[in-house]
Amino acid sequence: MRYAKWTLIALIVLLVGGFLHYTLPQHDIVRIVNTYEERQDISGWTSMFWQAPDNGSTTTQNRDVQFIQAVRPNGKSIVYRNEDTGWGWPPYFKFDTANLYTEANDAISNKDTPEWVSVTHYGWRSQVLSLFPNAMGIKPVPGPDATIIPWVNIVILTFLAVVLLLIWRMLAQFRERTITPLVEDVEDAWDVMDEKKDNAVDKVKGWFKKR
Amino acid sequence: MLGFLRFLVIGFVLLSVLYGLLIVYVRSLTRERLEDEWAQEGSIGDREAYVEEGIKEYERSFRPKLLLLVYILPLIAFCVIFYVTNFM
Numbered sequence: 001m002r003y004a005k006w007t008l009i010a011l012i013v014l015l016v017g018g019f020l021h022y023t024l025p026q027h028d029i030v031r032i033v034n035t036y037e038e039r040q041d042i043s044g045w046t047s048m049f050w051q052a053p054d055n056g057s058t059t060t061q062n063r064d065v066q067f068i069q070a071v072r073p074n075g076k077s078i079v080y081r082n083e084d085t086g087w088g089w090p091p092y093f094k095f096d097t098a099n100l101y102t103e104a105n106d107a108i109s110n111k112d113t114p115e116w117v118s119v120t121h122y123g124w125r126s127q128v129l130s131l132f133p134n135a136m137g138i139k140p141v142p143g144p145d146a147t148i149i150p151w152v153n154i155v156i157l158t159f160l161a162v163v164l165l166l167i168w169r170m171l172a173q174f175r176e177r178t179i180t181p182l183v184e185d186v187e188d189a190w191d192v193m194d195e196k197k198d199n200a201v202d203k204v205k206g207w208f209k210k211r
Numbered sequence: 212m213l214g215f216l217r218f219l220v221i222g223f224v225l226l227s228v229l230y231g232l233l234i235v236y237v238r239s240l241t242r243e244r245l246e247d248e249w250a251q252e253g254s255i256g257d258r259e260a261y262v263e264e265g266i267k268e269y270e271r272s273f274r275p276k277l278l279l280l281v282y283i284l285p286l287i288a289f290c291v292i293f294y295v296t297n298f299m
Contacts, residue, residue, distance in 0.1 A: 087214035093289070096297045136296060170236045178240050 023090045024156060026133075027118045027148045028140055030070035030078060032107045040065045049123065049131045051083045066097065068135055070106045070119065073144035080121055081132035090122060092136055103138045116141050118148055222285070230281045237278065256260050 041062045042050045052062070066082035082101055085094040109115035118141045123133035141148075245265035249258055269275065 087218040091289075091292065092296050093293045094296050099297075137299070170232065173236060173239050173243075177243065 018079070020157075022124060023122055024153050025092075025120050025122050025136060025150075026118055027150065028070070028072065029116055029118050029144055029146060029148075030072050030107055031066060031114045031116055032070045032104055032119075032138075033110075034069040034108065035067065035101060035104050036069070037064050039063070046129050046131065049129075050081075051085060051134075052088050062199075064073050066101050067132065068101075068119070073116075078125060079132055080119060080134050080135035081123075085134070092122070094134075094136060098210050100135060102140065104135070107138055107140070114144075118146070141152060226282055226285060230278060233278050233281060234275070237275070238266070238269075241266060 040050070040061055043061045047061075050065075068080040068082055070078050070080065072078060082097050082104070083094075084097045085092045087093065107115060107117050118139045119135050120137040120139070121133040121135045124131055137187055231264045242262060247259070248265070249255075249261045
């Protein structure tokens, strides 16, 4: 039973943590080396890691997607996709895909004269599943080891903590003010019933005593 | 456009649920506070009447209207996110 409980807790932590890690913005300091556009066949369960099709093109399962290729300071490569999130999930309301593509092209630099940028993105890169993080913004930084304070994440996580606290307080209040009096009422009713029963039993016993 | 409408409707419904819950919660807190006040003042007079009077006063005051921030703050957040993502 204890194992089951901890497995469940671990599973919930993993799910919530994974969801937040996927959805919240992150910053990578990279050097952009190229951009390209490629037809993508978006089908199967991994389609949930791509944007939903536009209105009016709900039947097409493949479309052109823009990609941004970059290299990290340690020499490892990373590829971002560049897609509008529109009004859908996650709520970044990104509509400037074309502008971002232009900025990315403008920021292309080579090894000899590197131009470091911070790419804000959400999502995961998976080579096996062909998943790409979605780039949200590009900002020049002075060097490969510039520090970026994740203010947005601090605000969002603080806000989530406050919401959790509020839900907990609301439930406590509901239990204290509504459930407990209800239970007490029922208990009182039981007591009254008990008393009546006892009286009845005494009465019956009384009959037999008299006899 | 359809996406925008869907976003608007879903957002409004979710915020309304939150708004309703908050109204009930804050009223419950107020009621509890009034009951405690009544006991502290020496349990004079009818408890129910005292609490009802206090609730009415609360509802006339500005504080319940502050809960409308539940609609306003997300709207501001939306505008900020929209601006930062697309125009900065």
